[in-house]
Each structure stands twice: as structure tokens, then as C-alpha cells.
Amino acid sequence: MAWTVENIYLNLFVYDTITDDPNAIATMVAASAVTATVATLLLGALSDRTGRRRSFIAGGYLLWGVSTAAFGFLTVGVVRDIAPAANVVLVTAIAVITLDCLMSFLGSGANDAAFQAWVTDVTKPANRGRVESVLAIMPLVSMLVIFGGFDGLARAGDWQLFFVIIGAIMAVAGALAWFLVQDSPSLVRHEGGYLRAVVYGLRPAAMRANPGLYLALAAWSIWGISTQVFLPYLIIYLQRYLRIEGYAIVLTVVLITASTISVVSGRLIDRVGKLPFLLPAAVVYGAGLALMFFARGMVPVIAAGIVMMSGFMLVLAPIGAIVRDYSPPDRAGHVQGLRMVFAILIPMLIGPYLGATVITNAGEVYEDLGVVKQVPTPAIFLMALAVLVLIAVPAVALRRWERRAQA
Numbered sequence: 001m002a003w004t005v006e007n008i009y010l011n012l013f014v015y016d017t018i019t020d021d022p023n024a025i026a027t028m029v030a031a032s033a034v035t036a037t038v039a040t041l042l043l044g045a046l047s048d049r050t051g052r053r054r055s056f057i058a059g060g061y062l063l064w065g066v067s068t069a070a071f072g073f074l075t076v077g078v079v080r081d082i083a084p085a086a087n088v089v090l091v092t093a094i095a096v097i098t099l100d101c102l103m104s105f106l107g108s109g110a111n112d113a114a115f116q117a118w119v120t121d122v123t124k125p126a127n128r129g130r131v132e133s134v135l136a137i138m139p140l141v142s143m144l145v146i147f148g149g150f151d152g153l154a155r156a157g158d159w160q161l162f163f164v165i166i167g168a169i170m171a172v173a174g175a176l177a178w179f180l181v182q183d184s185p186s187l188v189r190h191e192g193g194y195l196r197a198v199v200y201g202l203r204p205a206a207m208r209a210n211p212g213l214y215l216a217l218a219a220w221s222i223w224g225i226s227t228q229v230f231l232p233y234l235i236i237y238l239q240r241y242l243r244i245e246g247y248a249i250v251l252t253v254v255l256i257t258a259s260t261i262s263v264v265s266g267r268l269i270d271r272v273g274k275l276p277f278l279l280p281a282a283v284v285y286g287a288g289l290a291l292m293f294f295a296r297g298m299v300p301v302i303a304a305g306i307v308m309m310s311g312f313m314l315v316l317a318p319i320g321a322i323v324r325d326y327s328p329p330d331r332a333g334h335v336q337g338l339r340m341v342f343a344i345l346i347p348m349l350i351g352p353y354l355g356a357t358v359i360t361n362a363g364e365v366y367e368d369l370g371v372v373k374q375v376p377t378p379a380i381f382l383m384a385l386a387v388l389v390l391i392a393v394p395a396v397a398l399r400r401w402e403r404r405a406q407a
Contacts, residue, residue, distance in 0.1 A: 001142040001145065001146060001166055001169060001170065002064060002068060002103075002107055002111075002142075002166075002170055003138075003139045003142060004139060004142045004143050004146050005068060005146070005163070005166050006032065006100070006103070006104070006107075007029075007231060007232065008143070008231070008232075008234065008235055009146070009154060009162070010028070010071070010096075010100065011025045011028070011029075011232045011233070011235075011236075012154065012235055012236065013071070013096075013154075013159055014028065014093070014096060015236055015373075016157070017075060017076060017157075017159065018076060018089060018092050018093050018096065019089055019093060020373035020374055021374075022233070022352075022355070022356035022359045022360065022374060022376075023353075023356050023360075024093050025232055025233075025352065025356070026232070026352035026353045026355070026356045027097065028093075028096065028097045028100055029228070029232055029348045029352045030348055030349045030352065030353070031097050031100065031101055032097075032100050032101060032103075032104040032348065033104075033344050033345045033347075033348030033349060034101075034345060034349075035101040035102075035104045035105050035108070036104040036105070036107070036108035036112065036340055036344055036345070037108075037337070037340040037341055037344060037345040038105070039104065039105040039106075039108040039109045039112075039113065040108045040109070040112045040113040040336050040337040040339075040340040041337030041340070041341075042109075042113075042337075043056060043108075043109035043113040043114065044112075044113035044114075044117060044335070044336040044337040045337065046113075047113060047114050047117055048117070051183065052183055053114045053115070053117055053118040053121070053181070053183055053184075054114075054118075054177065054178065054181045054182065054183050056109060056110055056113065056114035057110050057111075057114045057115050057118065057174070057177045057181055058174050058175070058177040058178040058181070059110070059174065060106055060107065060109045060110020060111070060114065060174065061107075061110045061111075061170055061171070061173050061174025061177055062171050062174035062175060063106045063110075063174075064103060064106045064107040064110055064111075064170050064171075064174070065166075065167040065168060065169070065170030065171030065172070065173070065174060066167060066171060067099065067102050067103040067106055067167070068103055068163055068166055068167035068170055069163055069164045069166075069167025069168065069171075070099060070163070070167075071096070071099060071103075071159070071163040072159055072160030072161065072162065072163035072164050072167075073160065074092070074095055074096055074099060075092070075159070075160075076088055076089065076092045079091050079092045079095060108340065110174070112336050112339070112340055112344070113336050113337065116336045116339070117335075117336050118181065118183070118184070119131065119135070119324070120324045120327055120335070121183075121184035121186070122184050123324065125321075125324075125325050126270065127270065128270075128274075128320075128321035128324050128325065129266055129267070129268075129269030129270035129274055129277075129317065129318065129321050130266035130267055130269070130270055131266075131321075132266070132269075132316070132317040132318070132320040132321040132324075133262050133263055133265055133266030133269060133313075133317040134262075134263060134266065135317075135320065136262050136313045136316045136317045136320070137258075137259040137262045137263060137313060140255040140258060140259045140262075140309070140313070141255075141259060143251060143255050144251075144252055144255050144256065144259075146166070147248040147251050147252055147255075148248070148252065150162055150165060150166065151248050153165075210326060210328070211401055212322075212325075212326045212398060212401060212402065212405070213323065213326035213327065213335070213338075215394045215397050215398040215401060216319060216322040216323045216326060216394070216398060217323060217338060217339065217341075217342035217343070218342065218393075218394040219278070219319055219391050219394040219395050219398070220319045220320075220323065220339070220342050220343045221342040221343060221346045221347060222387060222388065222390045222391040222393075222394070223282075223285075223315050223316070223319065223388065223391055224342070224343050224344065224346065224347030224348075224351065225346065225347040225350050225351045225354070225387050226285075226289075226351070226384045226385070226387040226388040226391075227312065227347065227351065227384070228347045228348055228350070228351025228352050228355070229351045229352070229354045229355040229358075229380055229383050229384040229387060230289075230292075230355060230376075230380040230381055230383075230384050231351075232352050232355065233355055233359065233376040233380060235247060236375070236376055237375075237376040237377075237378075237380070238250065238251075238301070240373075240375045240376070241364065241375050241376055241377060241378075242296065242297075242301065244297075244298055244301065246298065249298070250298055250301055250302050250305060251305075253302050253305075253306075254302060254305035254306050254309050255309065257306045257309075257310070258306060258309035258310040258312070258313055259313070261310045261313070261314070262310070262313035262314065262317060265313075265314055265317065266317065269317055269318055269321065274318040274321045274322050274325070275318070275322065275395070275398060275399055275402060276399075277314075277318045278315065278318045278319065278322075278395050279391075279392065279395050279396075281311060281314035281315045281317075281318065282311070282315050282388060282391050282392075282395070283311075284307065284310060284311035284314055285308065285311025285312055285314065285315050285388060286311070286385055286388050286389070287307055287311065288304060288305070288306075288307035288308025288309070288310070288311045288312070289308055289381045289382075289384050289385040289388065290381070290382075290385055291303070291304035291307055291308065292304045292305065292308055292378070292381040293378045293379075293381045293382050293385075294378075315391075322398075323335070323339060351387075354383055354387070355376070355380050355383065358376075358377070358379045358380050358383050359374055359375070359376050359377065359380065360374065362377040362379055364376075364377050
């Protein structure tokens with residue numbers, strides 16, 4: 001749910017209440033990605049040293065919820081009352097980006113550093129395809145919950161109640177985690193120097209020692225850039241370009257179907273093999289992106305969206321499992337920092353700006369209460385497809401490396 005808020009609704013919040021400039025959204029996404037990566041590198045290495053994932057998960061989720069709720073109290077009106085002489089739009093945008101960075105630091109320390117490392121601790125190669133196929137649908141399930149239960153608040157402009165409710169749910173999840181999550185008794189603690197551990201994975205020597213890990217991360221990075229080209233602007237596209245008022249229905253049908261396909265595919269991934277499954281999954285995702293470019297109207301968009309989001313999940317599951325397979329046992333937390341660099345930081349620094357460039361150059365606009373606003377166009381899906389094609393390079397290289405390693 002936090003992922004849905006940050007990657008979709010926070011962008012919509014900025015677009016609707018602060019500014020329509022896509023570069024503001026791209027800057028917020030990029031700043032958040034940098035912060036999240038730093039947090040995961042620092043706290044992932046720390047959780048390796050302490051061997052206590054549960055404390056980071058429970059405490060981090062609790063604070064994560066509090067910071068999310070705070071967005072509801074950060075509006076242009078509040079900023080105007082505090083600093084009436086200032087450029088209100090600019091100051092509000094900066095304040096939202098700053099709060100987003102704080103939320104990202106807390107959330108990434110809890111989820112990306114601690115929880116993801118814990119999953120590596122308690123799984124094994126034989127069941128990671130199934131585990132990843134379930135984990136992969138969690139963002140989609142959260143989108144269903146928010147679209148079904150809370151989207152009406154966002155559409156009515158009741159952002160304060162929206163953020164407070166979501167933040168409270170996240171905080172409760174943190175409290176429950178203290179009782180439901182147990183650290184693995186077989187967790188291997190890393191005993192080396194802390195600062196050395198933080199930067200370990202960024203060294204050329206580490207890359208040479210773990211080529212499979214870094215090739216998998218490179219594939220993840222390309223997939224991530226592709227998704228970030230269109231995802232921050234998806235709801236705005238459905239609302240403002242396609243003018244689908246019932247976009248929540250579209251997303252509900254698409255996400256339920258894609259989630260079901262992802263879960264069912266989990267056993268197939270483990271049976272066929274993660275790497276042989278990867279490129280066919282990428283073809284499905286690419287086909288969905290191409291179909292979204294042409295789709296108009298609710299039914300065609302639902303059909304294209306099912307293909308696109310199913311492929312989206314089918315690529316993510318094997319990549320995540322491969323990265324866990326190649327994670328050194330004593331550096332599971334640290335590898336989450338590397339995952340953030342490749343799967344979050346690089347994609348969020350590049351993807352949203354590619355999307356913003358496409359949107360700006362398209363020149364599509366609409367007028368809202370006398371204000372002319374830019375609108376995302378179908379070209380964002382073509383740009384995403386062009387990026388996705390590059391995933392073949394690390395995927396093929398990884399297959400060749402695996403064959404040589406097994407020979």
C-alpha cells in the first residue's frame with residue numbers, strides 16, 4: 001500500500017493540487033530513489049551485522065506510517081498561511097519532495113533493507129520462484145485495496161483523510177510485525193567492518209566475484225527503467241487522455257487477472273527454471289506495452305492491460321528469485337542495497353524523465369478551471385518498449401555464463 005501511495009497516488013496528489021509539470025513528478029521520484037538507495041545500503045549492511053531483521057521491520061514500518069499520514073497536512077493552503085510572500089507552488093513542491101525523501105528513508109530501511117533480506121534468509125532456491133510470484137503481486141493487491149476502498153477519497157480531493165488512513169494501516173502493520181516476524185535462526189551475521197560492508201558491492205572486485213548476481217541486477221535495472229517510463233503517469237493517462245472515468249474498474253479487472261496469472265506461474269518458474277522463463281516473460285510484457293499504445297476505450301484497455309501487467313509480474317518474479325539465488329549468505333542485507341541501486345535508483349533516475357520528455361514533446365494539453373495542463377500520451381508505452389528490448393543483452397549473457405559455470 002505504501003508502494004501504491006508513493007508510486008501512483010503521491011504523483012496524482014502533486015499533479016492535482018500543486019503543479020502539472022511532469023518534471024516536478026520526475027524530480028520527486030528521482031530524489032526518493034536516491035534516498036531509498038542510501039537507506040537500504042546503510043541499514044541493509046547494519047542488519048547483516050546485528051542479525052536482527054525484525055527490529056528494523058517493525059520500527060521502520062511504524063515510522064513509515066507516521067510520515068505517510070503527514071502528507072495530508074501538507075497543502076498549498078497550509079504553505080500559503082505559513083509563508084504568504086513565498087512562491088507557494090515552488091515551496092510546497094519542495095516540502096512534499098522533502099517529506100517524500102524522509103518517508104522513503106524510513107520505508108526502504110524497513111522493507112527494502114530488512115524485510116527483503118529476511119525473505120532471503122527464510123527461503124531456498126527450490127521455492128523462490130513460488131515465493132517471488134506471490135511477493136510480486138503484493139503491489140497489485142495493494143492497488144486493488146486502495147482503488148476499491150480509498151480511491152473515492154482521492155477523487156473527491158479529501159487527501160488528508162486518504163493519507164491518514166493509509167499511514168495508520170502501515171503503522172499497524174509495523175506493530176503486528178513485531179509479533180509475527182521471527183529472525184531466522186540460521187541467519188549468518190557478517191562480522192567485517194561496517195563502512196567496508198556498505199560499499200562492498202560497488203567495488204569492481206565484488207562484481208568480478210559475483211558475475212551472475214550483477215547480470216541479474218542489470219536485467220532488473222532495464223525492466224525497472226521500462227516500468228518507470230509510464231507507471232508514474234498511468235492514472236493521469238487513463239483519466240485525462242483516454243477520459244475513462246471508470247479507470248478504477250479497468251485497474252481492478254487488470255490487477256486481479258494479472259495477480260492470478262503471477263501466482264499460478266510460480267510453480268512453473270521453479271519447474272522450468274528461472275532463467276529460461278525470463279525472456280518469454282519479457283516478450284509478453286513487451287506485447288502488452290505495444291497493445292497499450294493502440295488501445296482506446298475501456299474494453300480494449302482492459303485486454304491490453306491484462307497482457308501488460310501479467311508480463312510485468314512474470315518478468316519480476318524470476319529476476320527477483322535469481323538475485324536471491326546469487327546473494328552471498330552473509331550479505332543478504334547488503335545485496336538489498338545493490339538491488340535498490342539497480343532496481344530502484346537507476347530506473348527512477350532515468351525512467352520518469354524519459355516519460356516526462358515524451359509527454360512534454362507531445363504537446364497534448366487540456367484546460368481545467370482556466371488552467372492549461374499537460375497530458376501523458378500513448379507514446380510513453382512505446383518508449384517503455386524501446387527500453388525493454390535491451391533486457392535481452394544481460395539475459396543472454398547470464399545464460400551463457402551459467403552454462404560455462406555448469407560445464
